[in-house]
Amino acid sequence: MKKVCLLATLLCAAVLSTACSSTAQKVAAPAAPAVKPAADAVAVANHVKKALDAEPALKPFDLQVKGANDKKDPTKVDVTIVGVVEIGEQMAQAGMIAEQVKGVQYVFNNIQPKN
Numbered sequence: 105m106k107k108v109c110l111l112a113t114l115l116c117a118a119v120l121s122t123a124c125s126s127t128a129q130k131v132a133a134p135a136a137p138a139v140k141p142a143a144d145a146v147a148v149a150n151h152v153k154k155a156l157d158a159e160p161a162l163k164p165f166d167l168q169v170k171g172a173n174d175k176k177d178p179t180k181v182d183v184t185i186v187g188v189v190e191i192g193e194q195m196a197q198a199g200m201i202a203e204q205v206k207g208v209q210y211v212f213n214n215i216q217p218k219n
Contacts, residue, residue: 145171148181148207155201156185162198165189167215180209192217
């Protein structure tokens with residue numbers, strides 16, 4: 105009789121254990137935080153180049169523009185402008201135009217005036 109009770113108790117424990125594990129609800133993993141896409145540094149640099157070339161006072165100069173994603177905020181782009189212009193005002197004007205382009209975080213103005 106003791107063996108039957110012990111066997112019945114073990115059988116009930118096994119059934120309950122299986123039943124509890126099969127009805128356990130799965131917990132959904134937390135959603136990944138939204139990540140802003142990186143800005144296209146080449147596209148932003150091209151926009152800066154077009155804006156500079158659209159300015160009649162700067163169009164005659166071969167100004168080169170390169171872009172790189174900002175290390176702290178990849179949705180922003182740092183641009184570098186290199187070239188030679190006639191006067192310092194043209195250098196400043198190029199920097200101000202570049203700052204106005206959407207996506208530009210910072211402008212490294214490496215333009216050299218002749219005068």
